[in-house]
Amino acid sequence: MITFTVNGSSHAFDGDPNMPLLWYLRDEADLTGTKFGCGIAMCGACTVHIDGRPVRSCLTPVASVDGRSVETIETAENHPIGKLVQQAWVEGQVPQCGYCQSGQIMSAVALLKTKPSPTDDDIDAAMSGNICRCATYPRIRAAIHSAAEKLAYEA
């Protein structure tokens, strides 16, 4: 039995330990905010946090999160940075089709947790793994900067 927490509540799973976390979240835990895009860790749509670090859940076996804590887009707003990022996303009118945005936001939150005032190079380094087919990138960049400014202001 694999046990872990997702968004603060405890989960137990005794199916195929090699099932990627993505499919556990989406199909077993009904948390469909985390998206499937490529299945080979090349698009970032499935990004969640494990113990605070961003990972691509499409290649992360459920077994590897045993005893760990998973956070998804559904509770991003419970964290101050997550909330700021989501606000910046709305203010900057970032999404188009919206399908990639859960992953974008989770990556952006991880970036700001790592570095509260990132440069453009930092944004390239941390966000280039997340594909947006609608190419909302300029707005993602602007929203990250704006969240960072608010973060600095609040600190």
Add this chain to the structure above:
Amino acid sequence: MKRNSTRHEPHDGFVGLSRRQFLGGMGAALTLAVSLKSGIANAASLASEAAADAFAPNAFIRIDEAGKVTVVSSYLEMGQGTFTGLATLAAEELDVPMRDVSVVGSPADLRYANPILEAVFGRPVQGTGGSTAMAGAWNQMREAAATARQMLVNAAARRWQVEPASLSVTDGVVVHEASGQRIAYRDLLADAAELPVPENVQLKSPDDFRLIGAEQGTPRVDVPAKTNGSAIFTQDKKLPGMLVAVIAHPPKLWGKVQSVDSSQAEAIPGVVAVVEVPGDDKIQGGVAVLAHNTWVARQGRGALKITWDDSQALTVGSEAILSAFRDLAEQPGIVAEARGTLLDDAPEGGTVIEAVYEQPYLAHSAMEPMNCLVDLQGDRCDIYNGEQWHTGDQSAAAEILGFETEQVSIHQLYAGGSFGRRANARSDYVREAVTLARTARDQGIEAPIKLVWMREDDMRATQYRPLTVQKSRMVLDDAGKLLSWHWRIVGQSFMEMPEGAVDDSLVEGAKEMDYDVPNLRVEQHNPTTFPVPVVWLRSVGHTHTAFVGETQIDEAARATGQDPYQFRRSMLGNNPRALAVLDLVAEKSNWDTPLPEGENGERRHRGMALRTSFGTVVAHVAEVTLHTDGSYVVDRVVTAIDCGVAINPDVIRAQMEGGFGFGLSFLRQGIVFEAGSVVQSNFNDYPVMRMNATPQFDVHIVPSSNAPSGVGEPGVPPAAPAVANALAAMTGHAYHSLPLGGSVATS
């Protein structure tokens, strides 16, 4: 469609749009669905959501008892802000705040059909495409909302026994200035529902617009749900007991299942069933594995042992197709446009520029791979889908099931991108899902089934932007004036065509080009020899004609020592709209001032391209840095656009940014067939633009009072040629084939 004599706009949104333009792949809705005449009685039956509404004056506007407005969209929201545009138009005319307006997708219903599509297909069709949603809704949605407003005002007037003209509305509250009486819409709904639908309603004067054209735009209605994970796409939709199906498609296109050993798949815990989906002339079919969990279904698929019968399969590769097309490019084709007399040779001192251009098949590769949920119960079929081709898919489903169309309901969900892929004349993936559901039911499986394609399936069993070979020949005189242009385009038709007919979409942008060329001949070949399924991709024929036309113009300018901007200008004398856009982009990009040198031997240069598509003119100027190793980046893009009235400038800017990014990817993408199979599989071999390749944007919108035209597609066509022109200016090479790749030869 009923026309209102009192409206301010001189024509409805479709004037000036050709038949072809809504055939175009995407963007937004084709037209408003139903005439206002259908009125209250019909509207109530259109959507089940209507039951709770107190007031439904027509098919598009509903107001509930709390005074909240619901706009019914017959168009798909796939990212272009269509829902928001519709909500803006409705809120404007209703005089309600945006926060009180929400949008729902309409069901598939022929009463939402598009009269223009009907003319094209010879039968009514409801669908989304051609960047025409706002153009189409411009009058119709405003009329629908103004009608509702008028009925509510009339109800207040009757209650207070005053003239309707003496009343005004602010934020959903009707006010009688003289007496100071006020009443909210929500308190007038029952009265208003009793009143007759007014014959003539007055639309607002543009001077009174609060929301339309507001610089910051109205915030998008779909954005909050798309930032917290709550927006439901087809991939996310669940029904009780639902099974997920992952399908094994034939490795060679159009191969068929000969035999399948599913014992190992069925032995995987969680696999519920294995269903063979017969392929036909529209779908690939294959063998589907059903499970409650997508991963389990996918594992099941991996364990299938299938023997394929390739006797009907495509056997050739892109090379064979290209070579056949190259031959055709040398032979006269069907004439799509001819004016003047072509010149064989250049006059004394003149120049001939001739080249053959090759562009590959392209996959849409929307972020959400194709999928479709089918719930087949007795004599009903419910389909949940990011639906871009409502009634087409509905009748395809009905045909497969032997149903009347009324027995098939389509529930529209958000689409995670589409770029034209979800509007398919063959209804391919919907057919596959329905065929699967029917076959499963025949096997005794009574459950809703969601067919999901993995990324590789989406890349490989998809339908492609056609591969083209184009031969283009320009003749210029000694002063560098373009005298004659002969352009031959070889590619599969976007749609099935009668033998010898011109496929306008294949030659769009060449046929009625922006420039004034005295002697022009555009020909096409649309061979049917190779059964690769093709379909429109965001901006359709412009995806391939813009690259050829706009890069050859630069090549001609270089060859004759002209500035590419001035050369274009000289040919736009009869096209003031395009000229204004070109001048604006040149001015805003400082075209006449060279870019500062790069560091460490890097070269920097601008490139421009212009294209009118779907009634909208767009010009991009790309600032490109070429590194010494041949790699390049686009640093900045300046865009000018004329799309008529700018309903939502912020959405327009977003579509220019996104459209450029989409078009930029053409420089690196290509779908290649080898012996009947697609080589590419995922984003490792079909790259898309990423954050670190994204330029800065500077978008300028030409002020206009013309009826609005679309913005979803027109940003795409000039993107790749603008960048290629900048590169060519630095390297001296003309680029005739795509993809270029991530780096080019530097000398």
Add this chain to the structure above:
Amino acid sequence: MKFRKLAGGAVAIVVIVAVAFVAYRLLKPEGPEPTPPIAGAAQDLPDDMSRGEYLTKAADCAACHTEKGGTPFAGGRPFQLPFGTIYATNLTPDEETGIGKWSDEAFVAAVREGVGSEGHLYPAMPYTSYTGMSRDDILAIKAYLESLPPVNQPTPENSLSFPFNQRWGMAFWNLAFFDETRFTPDSDQSDAWNRGAYLAGPLGHCGECHTPRNIGFAMQSHDYLAGTEVQGWKAYNTTSDSLYGIGSWSDDQLRGYLSRGHAPGRSSASGPMAEVVEYSLQHLTDGDIDALIAYLRSVEPEQGDRNVTVNVTPAAVEASNAVLPGDDAPVEDPHGRRLFEGDCAGCHQWNGIGRQTEYASLGGSSSVNDPTGTALIQVLLRGTSIEIDGVTQRMPGFGGVYSDTDIAAVANYVLAHFGDKEGTVTADEVAERRAGPAH
């Protein structure tokens, strides 16, 4: 005249030496048959595996005798050698195209002496190593192969250029280079060590890839396991040299690498080595892995071509974290870095730890420390995969869209960032590798 005499003398000496050598080769005893516990299956052989199956795995027959995507052991896999292409044969018991009609004698001769049904085999078949195996072990392998379902699959004709297509030529090659001797245990060493030597030599034939070959395409015995290039990939130095070999690897690292293809803090097996682990090593028992380690630790340190010294704590990596590269990370090639940040960082991370799987870790790996980037180019071009315990770890290839310039740029960036090495990869070299064997 004097010179002529001298030359004539030299020729005479060469001839005499050669004759003596041949005579020695022909007359030299092959030695006694190796016996358990040194030969044979593992002492801790699991119940569900037959002796023959285990030995077949330990000798890694499947890797070569299975075509990509084909039926195991049915042959057909091409091997591109400098002098042409040869195909692995069908080992299933099909009477017409497989080994169905082979006698025990014929099978043993093929494995130990390189004499097949059509004459001499080419030394792509590692009979030069297999010759050390015991007859019992070979017959156990044969019995296992005979238990498989027969597959009728003719082996494609080899396409070798003259004179290499003359099988009789191999007889001379054998005379010169083939030392037909059974494995002889070293009585000074423990049984475990000897078992390890038997596994690494006659069965696992490590030396066939990891030992540089001489001009006659024979292993250079004095450089045993010192590392070389094979099939366009790098077989690294696996001698006990602490700088260039595996001398400084911990037992855990060696165990991880051999039994699941990943050494924590060191390399992950890729390309041909990934196949070796997948088909062969992961199936070895714990006891046999320990024996192998005991033996490898004792292999004479050699410096080989010296070009791979592993820096396990490069500055740029130390300064990076999972999300961002260190501020002071040198960005000499912005193009390489751009490609990395888009397509690679999602798995490998800036600190090279590997995000979703340990197999994606780069820190301490030989590939990112080899300035020639030999393996790196291959992995970038073609990707790599390894299936361990039924789970596939895969890196996709980028050769489909990356130009030669792109590959060179990203390879050099990775060498700089993760190995602190100045990479020497050029676009031309990538072009050559692209055209060369896939492995």
